[in-house]
Amino acid sequence: MFKDLNPILHSQLRLAVVSVLISVKEAEFTFLKEKTNATAGNLSVQINKLKEAGYIDVTKQFKDNYPQTICKITPQGVLAFEQYVKDLQSYLDIKK
Amino acid sequence: MEKEFTTQESLQLISQMISKAKDDFIETGVSALMWGAIITFCSLVSLFNHLFFKQSWVEAVWWLTLLGIVPQIVIARREGRLRKYRAHDDQLRGGIWISFGVAILLMNYFVLRYNFPQPISVYLVLYGIPTFAIGFGKRFRPMVIGSIACWVFAILSSLTPGAWVLLYLAGGAQLAWFIPGLILRKRYLKAKKKNV
Numbered sequence: 595m596f597k598d599l600n601p602i603l604h605s606q607l608r609l610a611v612v613s614v615l616i617s618v619k620e621a622e623f624t625f626l627k628e629k630t631n632a633t634a635g636n637l638s639v640q641i642n643k644l645k646e647a648g649y650i651d652v653t654k655q656f657k658d659n660y661p662q663t664i665c666k667i668t669p670q671g672v673l674a675f676e677q678y679v680k681d682l683q684s685y686l687d688i689k690k
Numbered sequence: 691m692e693k694e695f696t697t698q699e700s701l702q703l704i705s706q707m708i709s710k711a712k713d714d715f716i717e718t719g720v721s722a723l724m725w726g727a728i729i730t731f732c733s734l735v736s737l738f739n740h741l742f743f744k745q746s747w748v749e750a751v752w753w754l755t756l757l758g759i760v761p762q763i764v765i766a767r768r769e770g771r772l773r774k775y776r777a778h779d780d781q782l783r784g785g786i787w788i789s790f791g792v793a794i795l796l797m798n799y800f801v802l803r804y805n806f807p808q809p810i811s812v813y814l815v816l817y818g819i820p821t822f823a824i825g826f827g828k829r830f831r832p833m834v835i836g837s838i839a840c841w842v843f844a845i846l847s848s849l850t851p852g853a854w855v856l857l858y859l860a861g862g863a864q865l866a867w868f869i870p871g872l873i874l875r876k877r878y879l880k881a882k883k884k885n886v
Contacts, residue, residue, distance in 0.1 A: 613707035618775045625774035685697045
C-alpha cells in the first residue's frame with residue numbers, strides 16, 4: 595500500500611519552494627517569489643510553516659542597507675523531500 | 691496557490707520548479723568573452739610584432755593580461771551582488787578559476803626567471819585544465835571542445851617554429867573562452883528576456 599503523502603510538502607506553494615531550494619545552495623526571498631509567482635504575504639506564511647517543520651533555515655540580514663531574507667533547505671528538508679518523491683512514485687506505480 | 695492537487699501534478703510541479711531555478715544558472719559570459727578577447731589581442735599583436743616590427747616595447751602588450759584581473763574582480767563582485775541565489779557548485783567553480791589564476795601567475799614568474807624558450811605549449815596545457823573541468827562539470831560542450839583544442843594546439847605548437855605558435859594561443863583563447871562566452875552571452879540574454 596502507499597503511504598500518506600507528507601502534508602507539509604503536499605501543498606503547491608510549499609512544494610514549489612522546496613523544489614527550488616533543493617536545486618540551489620540558498621536563495622533570497624525575492625528569488626523564491628519570482629520563481630513561484632506567489633504574493634509576498636502568502637509566500638511568507640508558507641516559508642514560516644516550512645521553517646517550523648525544520649525543513650528550511652531562514653536567515654534575515656542586511657545587504658546594501660536593504661533587509662534580505664535567505665532561505666536554505668536543511669538536511670531534514672532534503673530527507674523529507676526525497677521521501678515525498680519516493681511516496682509519489684510508489685503511489686503512481688500502484689495506480690498503474 | 692493552496693488547493694488540492696494530484697500526485698501527477700506534484701511531480702510536474704517539482705520538475706517545473708527545478709527547471710525554472712536552473713534557468714537562472716546561465717552565466718553572463720562576460721568574463722569568458724573578456725579573457726578570450728584579451729589573450730587573442732595580445733597574441734596577434736605579439737605575432738605581428740615578431741613578424742614585422744620587431745620592437746621589444748610592443749611586447750608590453752602582455753601586461754594587459756595582468757591588468758585584466760581588475761575588471762575580472764569588478765565583474766565577479768557585480769555578478770555576485772546581483773545574483774539572488776547561490777548554486778551548489780559556486781565554491782568549486784571559484785576554486786578552479788582561482789587555482790588557474792595562481793598557476794598562470796607562477797608560470798609567468800618561472801618563464802621570466804628561467805627564460806623559457808617556448809612557453810606557449812605549457813600555457814595552452816594550463817588553459818585547457820579549468821576550461822575542461824568547468825565544461826565537463828556543467829556539461830557545456832563548447833568549453834569541452836575548446837579545452838581539447840587547447841591541448842591539441844599545445845602539441846602542435848611544440849612542433850611549430852618561431853612566432854607562429856602565437857596563432858595557436860589566439861586560436862586556443864577563441865575556442866576555449868571567446869566562442870563559449872558568445873554562446874553563454876546569447877543564452878543569458880535570451881533567458882533574461884524570457885524572465886522579464
